[in-house]
Amino acid sequence: AQTVTQSQPEMSVQEAETVTLSCTYDTSESNYYLFWYKQPPSRQMILVIRQEAYKQQNATENRFSVNFQKAAKSFSLKISDSQLGDTAMYFCAFMKHAQGGSEKLVFGKGMKLTVNP
Amino acid sequence: DTAVSQTPKYLVTQMGNDKSIKCEQNLGHDTMYWYKQDSKKFLKIMFSYNNKELIINETVPNRFSPKSPDKAHLNLHINSLELGDSAVYFCASSQGLRRLGPNYGYTFGSGTRLTVV
Numbered sequence: 001a002q003t004v005t006q007s008q009p010e011m012s013v014q015e016a017e018t019v020t021l022s023c024t025y026d027t028s029e030s031n032y033y034l035f036w037y038k039q040p041p042s043r044q045m046i047l048v049i050r051q052e053a054y055k056q057q058n059a060t061e062n063r064f065s066v067n068f069q070k071a072a073k074s075f076s077l078k079i080s081d082s083q084l085g086d087t088a089m090y091f092c093a094f095m096k097h098a099q100g101g102s103e104k105l106v107f108g109k110g111m112k113l114t115v116n117p
Numbered sequence: 118d119t120a121v122s123q124t125p126k127y128l129v130t131q132m133g134n135d136k137s138i139k140c141e142q143n144l145g146h147d148t149m150y151w152y153k154q155d156s157k158k159f160l161k162i163m164f165s166y167n168n169k170e171l172i173i174n175e176t177v178p179n180r181f182s183p184k185s186p187d188k189a190h191l192n193l194h195i196n197s198l199e200l201g202d203s204a205v206y207f208c209a210s211s212q213g214l215r216r217l218g219p220n221y222g223y224t225f226g227s228g229t230r231l232t233v234v
Contacts (some may be wrong), residue, residue, distance in 0.1 A: 101167025
């Protein structure tokens with residue numbers, strides 16, 4: 001079974017600074033996908049970024065980028081130029097390659113990020 | 118133009134009651150899911166359906182019965198509610214990994230906060 005570990009339960013950062021959220025995972029699968037989801041106080045689950053394990057290039061989405069270390073099974077999220085709207089719970093998630101409804105997300109316990117003005 | 122809509126958003130009920138949560142998606146996705154987020158914010162899959170067929174049933178008590186009348190709808194019925202059922206229940210949909218594209222990811226509904234008193 002796959003497991004996802006987010007070891008930092010909570011972090012705070014000043015606006016405009018850079019912050020890195022850590023995530024490690026354990027799997028014996030070779031073909032899988034990794035995601036970061038954001039959950040603001042509104043409760044909505046929002047996809048921030050995703051990475052396919054077969055891609056060596058780290059994914060980037062505007063101010064969000066990942067550091068994917070496949071051998072170390074590490075998938076950290078870097079948020080540059082933090083904004084107040086980045087305040088949220090952040091969840092790292094794993095999905096092994098599957099089809100036909102078996103695409104299951106396995107989540108870490110989440111990390112609460114607070115961006116201070 | 119809501120992509121995945123759940124009703125109701127809030128549900129307060131007494132122990133022993135039976136309740137339903139409805140979910141509809143207008144994205145044309147083949148797969149729909151129910152996830153449960155407990156009081157510690159941990160998210161875990163409960164069920165998945167692919168084209169109305171149950172695919173994943175993640176050791177959920179049989180008091181929980183999902184029903185998918187068509188691929189755009191997935192409802193969750195809960196019998197004999199218990200205090201421990203209090204949680205946020207998220208419906209989600211995806212187009213499946215076989216159609217993996219640059220925007221692949223789940224689309225989540227806004228959640229239903231169920232409180233059993």
